[in-house]
Amino acid sequence: MLKMTKMLIAFLLIVSVGGCGKKAKTPNEDNLNPTETPQSQETAQPTAEPEETPASNNDGNEGDIVMEVPDLTSLDSINLIVNKQRPLGEDYEPADLVKPDVPLAKSSVTMRQEAAEAMKIMFDAAKEDGISLMIGSGYRSYDYQKTLYNNYVARDGEEEANRYSAKPGQSEHQTGLAADLSGTSGNCYLKGCFKDTDEGVWLKENAWKYGFILRYPEGKEEITGYIFEPWHYRYFGTEEAQKIFESGLTVEEYYNLQD
Structure with a gap:
């Protein structure tokens, strides 16, 4: 009996030792897709998304905000900029000068046709609001x-x-795109007090809707080169005038023309 017990114990020890040679499975190995290659621990870690590089305004990508700068130099452009650094030649005269169909201080007043037509629309709108305007000076x-x-x-x-x-x-x-304006009474014409007249207030609040910009605003002499002129309005067209007006900038600032 003792001999049989010893033989059984020996048999069990042999089986136990042989079982230790079997390969152990890696975690979830059975669940791997046969077509996938397991990633190393280093590459398996979540990786940060690459930072997006802001798109250039000039690369034409969809969604870019691009400021379209109009023609500021062509003599035919209604956006032509003239100031102390950008003069006109002595022989220049617009080819499409006409007499605006609005009250004029002098019968000789003329403006470029597009500006004159816009002036008519603006004067009519002002009249509906009880404001009577007059052009004192146009093309020179x-x-x-x-x-x-x-x-x-x-x-x-x-x-x-x-x-x-x-x-x-x-x-x-x-x-031929600028004009000095006043009320038909002529009160405060070419004077700073024009800003406080009904006509001056109306123009400041509404002229941009018709394509005209207050060209030399108050407190901007160092930028524009001229004192505050609440009577001097310049035509840029309705779309461009709205952009300039809403920016709150002078023309020189808006188009980055400061030296």
């Missing part, structure tokens, strides 16, 4: 501006004249 030739400027220099000196009067070639009036 190079020679006429030269006479005005020289007279101001003789009266106030060159430094002071440069603050409120353009040298010949540097006046927006030569484009």
Whole structure:
């Protein structure tokens, strides 16, 4: 009996040792798709999404916000910019000057046709609001501006004249797109007090709707080169005027034309 017990124990030990040689399964190995290669622990870790590089305004990708800059240099463009750094030649005169069909201080007042037509629409709208407007000055030739400027220099000196009067070639009036406005009464014409008149207030609040911008705003002399002129409005077309008005910037700031 003792001999049989010893033989049974020996048999069990042999079976136990042989079983230790079997390979152990890796976790979830049976669940792997046969076509997939298991990732190493390093590559299996979640990876951060690459940061998106802001799209350039010039690459044309869908969704980009691109500011379309109009033609600021062509003599035919209604967006032509004229200032102390961007003068016109002495022979320049718009080819489409017409007399606006609105109250005029002088029968000789003319403007470029598109601006004149927009002025008519604006004056009619103002009248519906009980505001009567008048154009005091529109297109001015190079020679006429030269006479005005020289007279101001003789009266106030060159430094002071440069603050409120353009040298010949540097006046927006030569484009035929600018006008000095007032009420039909002429009160405060070419004076700072025009801003407080009913006409001045209406223009400041509404002129942009008809394509006109207050060209020389208050407190911007260092940027525009001229004192505050609440009577001087410049035509840019309704779409562009709205953009400039809503920006709250001067023309020089809006188009990045500052030196």
